[in-house]
Amino acid sequence: MLTARRLFNEQGFGKVTIEMLSSEIGIARGNLWYHFKTKQDLIEAITEQFTADLLERAKIRPSGADMVVDDFCTFLAAYSNELREYRFLYRDQADYGEHNERFMGEIPKLYEETRVQFVEFYKALIEAGHMNYPQDRLTDLSVNTVIIVRFGLEYLREVGQETGRNTGAVRKAFRQYLSLISHSLDKKTSDRLFSLFA
Numbered sequence: 001m002l003t004a005r006r007l008f009n010e011q012g013f014g015k016v017t018i019e020m021l022s023s024e025i026g027i028a029r030g031n032l033w034y035h036f037k038t039k040q041d042l043i044e045a046i047t048e049q050f051t052a053d054l055l056e057r058a059k060i061r062p063s064g065a066d067m068v069v070d071d072f073c074t075f076l077a078a079y080s081n082e083l084r085e086y087r088f089l090y091r092d093q094a095d096y097g098e099h100n101e102r103f104m105g106e107i108p109k110l111y112e113e114t115r116v117q118f119v120e121f122y123k124a125l126i127e128a129g130h131m132n133y134p135q136d137r138l139t140d141l142s143v144n145t146v147i148i149v150r151f152g153l154e155y156l157r158e159v160g161q162e163t164g165r166n167t168g169a170v171r172k173a174f175r176q177y178l179s180l181i182s183h184s185l186d187k188k189t190s191d192r193l194f195s196l197f198a
Contacts, residue, residue, distance in 0.1 A: 001049065004042050008088035010164045013043070014095040047103040050086045051110065057082055058113040062124035069130060069189055072121050076174065076196060079114075083153065083170045091153035091163050111146055118142040130189045131181070141181070148177045171197045 003025050007016045018039065022028060036042040060075040062068045083090055119142045125131035133141065152173025156163050163169040174197045182190045 001042070001045055005046055005086070005088070008043075008046075008092070009084075009086075012095065013039075013088050013092040044103070046086075047089065047106075050082075050089055051103075051106055053082060053085075054110055055113065058117050060117070061120055065124070065128040068121070068124040068128045069192060072125065073192065073196060075117065075121060076193065079149065080170050080174050080197070083149070083173065084165075087153055087163065087165075087170065090150060091157050093154065111150070114150075115139075115142045115146050118145050125185070125189070130186050131184050133181075133184045144180060145177060148180060149173060152176055 004016070004021055007020060007024060011020075016039070021042075036045070057075075057078045060071065060078060062071050119138050122131060122133065122138050122141060123135070126133060126135065153163050153169055156169050156172060161167075161169065161172075175194065178190075178193055178197070182194070185193070
């Protein structure tokens, strides 16, 4: 699965063939078929692991006012790593999404987990004095956050920018997100968050 994920990330889900996968892994196509009958079977296994990893990442929460910026950095680092490790899921949904009904059914729950996580961090940053933002608008802010981060790689791909490994695409997506909230953060916090994605 790791090899398949790497190839999907580097070349795009739609461009990777079963032949390429078996050649890269170094096994006969029939042996690969024994484990995964189709690319869709393979993507289902990958999305199952992705869902487990996302739910683990969603456990990162603010641990207290004195640690909220550190905790938020940990969360953003984990989230950006998720985009790097599963970039094709974020970038290539137009190629695989409609064929993976189970995953498509999970997406609303996964978005909501992430959105709630952002709301908790925003509230903690406000309470600790690091952020100035109206509490009654945090739901909208968290939705906008998820949209920018979730669809950042897909947007970059569609406008013709490179989105493979070592292209800086994930960094660009997160810097775009940070530009949404930087005016609401104190300078020290803003600088620290941007430095994560320098």
